[in-house]
Amino acid sequence: MNSMSLRKKRFHKGLRGWLSALPFILPGLILVTVFIIYPMLFTIRISLSDYRIVTGDITYIGLTNFKNVLFETKEFWYAYRNNFLYAIVTVPLIIFGGLLFSYLVNNLKHGQSIFKVGFYLPVITSWVIVSLVFKYMFGNSNTGMLNYLLVDVFHILDDYVPWLYREWTGNGAIWVMGIWKNMGWAMLIFLAALQSIPKDLYESASIDGAGIWAKFRYITISAVKPTIYFVMVNMIIGSFNVFIQVMLLTSGNPNGTTSVLQYLLYNRAFSKFEFGEASAIGLISAVTIILLTVLLNKIFLLDEKESGV
Amino acid sequence: MSINKYQKFKTRDRITQGFIWLFLLIALFIFSLPFLIMIASSFEEFSYVLPYPPKIFPTSLDFSAYQYIITQHNFLTALKNSVINTSITVVIAVFISSLSAYGFSRIEFPGREALFAVYLFTLMMPGFLNIIPQFIVLKNITFIPGLPNGLIGSRFGLILIYVATSICGNTFFLRGFFKTVPKALSESVVVDGGGHFSIFFRIILPLSTPAIGTMGIFALQGFWEEYFTAKVLVGANENMITLPLLLQRLNGEHATRWEWVFAASILALIPVIILFIISQKKLVIGGLTQGAVKE
The missing domain is CATH 1.10.3720.10 (MetI-like)
Incomplete structure (x- = not known):
């Protein structure tokens, strides 16, 4: 078996794994991404900015x-x-x-x-x-x-x-x-x-x-x-x-x-x-x-x- | 062992038991002081002067504070909201977490461990580091008609955040249990032509009810007492107030009417105590530490 078909096989196996796992992990993954991981990254951004919540203006101010x-x-x-x-x-x-x-x-x-x-x-x-x-x-x-x-x-x-x-x-x-x-x-x-x-x-x-x-x-x-x-x-x-x-x-x-x-x-x-x-x-x-x-x-x-x- | 020696052994054992009982009773009394004070004070009449001396045991059984609290319109609103929020959240959170835990314990897919590590990482973050962006995200979900402020001040928004924040921890907890279910058991389902969903519903869920129940009860208690997220997300909406918010507000508005605060506190506490007494024999506490130590 050459490496090409081996890689292809592995890819297919991975894809199959994801397809059967998705129905189980997707609902949780969406919620965690939207309400936990994205907010975490956003917090880092806010900490480096001057943020006005009412207007939504966000200006980068470094480590101030x-x-x-x-x-x-x-x-x-x-x-x-x-x-x-x-x-x-x-x-x-x-x-x-x-x-x-x-x-x-x-x-x-x-x-x-x-x-x-x-x-x-x-x-x-x-x-x-x-x-x-x-x-x-x-x-x-x-x-x-x-x-x-x-x-x-x-x-x-x-x-x-x-x-x-x-x-x-x-x-x-x-x-x-x-x-x-x-x-x-x-x-x-x-x-x-x-x-x-x-x-x-x-x-x-x-x-x-x-x-x-x-x-x-x-x-x-x-x-x-x-x-x-x-x-x-x-x-x-x-x-x-x-x-x-x-x-x-x-x-x-x-x-x-x-x-x-x-x-x-x-x-x-x-x-x-x-x-x-x-x-x-x-x-x-x-x-x-x-x-x-x-x-x-x-x-x-x-x-x-x-x-x- | 001769009979005489055995008798001696037994007497010594009885005395030890007696001492342990005595010690624990005294400790329990000291431990219970805050509760005794709370109960005794809820039967007092505080009006504008605090009762002197402060009470540990009730001197009379005057239920007027309870009567006052129950007839307050916002107590019933808070009770209703707490019951609805807590029960819906627990059901959804337990279901989604069980699904996730199955995915992470029983199905092989590339990047599984890395993704799970991300889940674990979020558990280390202080709880309300995220509250500001969460508030903003909810505010921007405006596609649902009739909600000009997005999901701020709505039950749906609060439940979404509650469910989302509990998934990582619950998935971690349940994954540990699902892993202990022997793989051979699911093979019978596979032989019958069943897929992952059949294994999940017919093998894993029924065998994990003690773990899922334990998790559900801890989650129930946690959401019932949750204060901070509720205050930030729905605190401004009078119709969405929950019991912890009400208690804090009672204390703020009537600084000297401790009997109202304590009567309401006791009313809020009773369901949790009953739930715990009923379930305490069935809780699988050992499993709480297992996943953490073995990992």
Whole structure:
């Protein structure tokens, strides 16, 4: 057979493949192209332009938007810092709490589903609702639950604290909410991983006299390692999607010190109508997320090679 | 093991169980505080002064806040819109994603892996990086008569964006499951003269119902609570308001009437909780991580 007919054959085979695949992938492909991929490319264009949404005028201005975002005010750097802080503070606690609770729930003989549903409740409650409850709890006078407890009941503080109007207490409230909201998700994922560990492994360990901690350390942790990685990557990427809680709890106050990238983007686009700068912020966060994902993948793969899995 | 030793083992086990229960109960109580506060406060009368001290347990069962919310015209509108939007979106999204996942897992075609990599890549992008161009695209779809603003402020536009943004993730999730269905099973269909559509409807779909159901439930919950896209795309149209938009608006307009905000929140939350309690035993959570780890 000569190369000509071989190529022809391959071409025909490819064509046949596409023809039989098209009915299946076409509806999705059209929607993804029109509403995801094209908008992504358009965002790059807007970020390099002065864009007027009402008239539709779009003028190329180079990197001006990026310069404005990065160097004109400190807002961007506060927001960028806060996204990283959110990840650094909440992700370890979510993983620790999720592991602890899933391990304990998994060891229960009765009533597992009470705790499963109970801890998962914050996950299925919408961000809008939990933000509103936290806004009420962290209220700045004696009607806020926290102020009431700290000042009127336990007399730890002399005066009411305006929690959501200060930089670090405001950020703290956002972190607490993030941990509370996501821990149940981590727990459920870990629980699924734990349930796939063979039961007799634990049984033989207890007969050998291994305590609850030894079993946790040597059996559980090593079995759920890949799942820990999965939860970690998801939560770190999620840390760059923080938005509603900031909008409803602090609105970035005071002076943008509790803001995050997504809130900054929203604010630039839909309050100040600076679509170019908003797109620049979006692209910077996208690049950050991609770099982080690549980096985490590298670290994890290295780890896997070392442990010989 | 002697009987005596076995008894000792059992007692120790009982004590451990007791401690775990106690610990988890205390943890669950602390975890539930925001919900308890929300429920207790929805039975209070806030008018212009907030109740002092703040309540964790309800002191009375005063349903007037609920009554007020239910009789509000825009609550029923929001409820109706949320139900319609969520159900239509989930059905279409699940169907299109299943088709795509079949294409990407069972049919060989050139460029398949590259195209799938593009789908995966879009998953890494922050959710609303695209909202500005999406808004513009919808605004420019003006060929449908009777819609001068294009698809802005219309249910159809919102559903289109919802479906489109969920395809890549769902395809990824389902592809992992479809791959685990043994190829030999589909051969019987091929022997009967059936093509890809018969395999899809007669083998893959029935065998993947747990996975598709799990995906559907997570999608349902996600669309039910979606706030940002709805605010940008239909927020200006009073008739298209959804429950999350209504909740935020209640808080903005009546800053001190927390009982209304919380009553409406609880009403919005009840369907989701019921759905989750019914389905929790059947959810296939393990599969969520499988595709990601094995890939």
